[in-house]
Amino acid sequence: KQEVTQIPAALSVPEGENLVLNCSFTDSAIYNLQWFRQDPGKGLTSLLLIQSSQREQTSGRLNASLDKSSGRSTLYIAASQPGDSATYLCAVKGNQGGKLIFGQGTELSVKP
């Protein structure tokens, strides 16, 4: 059974700092991995999707990497801003079906 873990559960950093969020999964047989952002009381916004054959994806100040063999992904945020404050979730899609398995998320707070 696939399990997804995100560490840390919460993170507070000063504005301008570069930071890394971690995601680990127990079953390396994944179809893809997605990183989402969720603002309080809102839905999820997809940030990056990494296919199983890819090693990383980049969008603006965000870079996500994937190491299937070790069951790990990282989301790197460069030059953090207060507007980046949100909960970040990673989710994996297994080889069967469209079901996403989510981690519990990392709540990020960027202080001005």
Add this chain to the structure above:
Amino acid sequence: KAGVTQTPRYLIKTRGQQVTLSCSPISGHRSVSWYQQTPGQGLQFLFEYFSETQRNKGNFPGRFSGRQFSNSRSEMNVSTLELGDSALYLCASSLESGTNEKLFFGSGTQLSVL
């Protein structure tokens, strides 16, 4: 292009009642999936529909059901509500099912069961 629309935004029900939530996917998207989000369990998959057919189902009791219409709009129903059903219910859509596509989520329906 309009995003995923979920109605209603908030619902308050009492134990034993039933509830129906609605989701309109992005125009042209044929896959709709539902997730339940609670502080304790996080996000859990309920079911996925594609072209009016249920493709996948999560580990939820039979009180949770859904359907998809020919225009891809979807509804989910929860019968005999329990206190533990209080949650944010999120709907997501994508063009196809089982592909490398991003999911687009709605803002959710916040259900409170009293």
